[in-house]
Amino acid sequence: MSLLDEAFTHSSYSNEHRNLELKNYEKLEFLGDAVLELAISEFLYHQFPDLDEGELTRFRSNVVRTEGFSKFAKEAEFDQEIMLGKGEENNGARLRKTLLEDVFEAFNGALFLDQGMPAVYQFLKVTVFPDIIKGDFSYNADYKTQLQELLQQNGSVKISYETLRETGSDNDKIFEVAVYAAGEKLAEGTGDSKKKAEQHAASEALKKLQ
Numbered sequence: 001m002s003l004l005d006e007a008f009t010h011s012s013y014s015n016e017h018r019n020l021e022l023k024n025y026e027k028l029e030f031l032g033d034a035v036l037e038l039a040i041s042e043f044l045y046h047q048f049p050d051l052d053e054g055e056l057t058r059f060r061s062n063v064v065r066t067e068g069f070s071k072f073a074k075e076a077e078f079d080q081e082i083m084l085g086k087g088e089e090n091n092g093a094r095l096r097k098t099l100l101e102d103v104f105e106a107f108n109g110a111l112f113l114d115q116g117m118p119a120v121y122q123f124l125k126v127t128v129f130p131d132i133i134k135g136d137f138s139y140n141a142d143y144k145t146q147l148q149e150l151l152q153q154n155g156s157v158k159i160s161y162e163t164l165r166e167t168g169s170d171n172d173k174i175f176e177v178a179v180y181a182a183g184e185k186l187a188e189g190t191g192d193s194k195k196k197a198e199q200h201a202a203s204e205a206l207k208k209l210q
Helices: 003-007 011-016 026-047 053-063 066-075 086-090 097-115 117-127 129-133 143-151 194-209
Strands: 159-167 174-181 184-191
Touching: 003 026, 003 097, 011 086, 026 053, 026 097, 026 117, 026 129, 066 097, 097 117, 117 129, 143 159, 143 194, 159 194, 174 194, 184 194
Parallel strands: none
Antiparallel strands: 159 174, 174 184
16 A cells, blocks of 8 residues: 555545555544644744744644645545545545644655655645745734734724625535624624634724734
């Protein structure tokens, strides 16, 4: 069994085919997590020399979120390569964001073992790094925190977020959220998770208030 095959083998598949003595991707995922953290840390260190340690840490945290890695895995069509057990397949696991994140990490772990760190960098140059360069991630405090700090400069203000609607299938949902301050709607936002929709709403509110 090659490292690449191992990187795309879910435990449900290996459990259903015990006679084949297949390995699943969990150990490669463990390694890939560390490999990605190092590669992204080094890239940020050289790409943004004026940022301090705290800003670089926040920047890296924003890049390695589940939503980010699952997006890159989907763009690389890793979802088409995953070997799943029948039960997981029927439950729609192939498009589950946490599973896609795991596979993305496992793939990079396998790439590191097979070809070394230079190959990992080459892969990230066409997947992750372009999004960093074009500004899809930020080293600033998240928008919700920025909005809270702005609104509460002169005292406590109740800030709340309300989910207005959810559209799409379970594996491809879009959330629409509104942000309120003292009961007054400030803005709305959308995203493929509630957290991202709330961040978008807070970002839109900041644009109006600043």
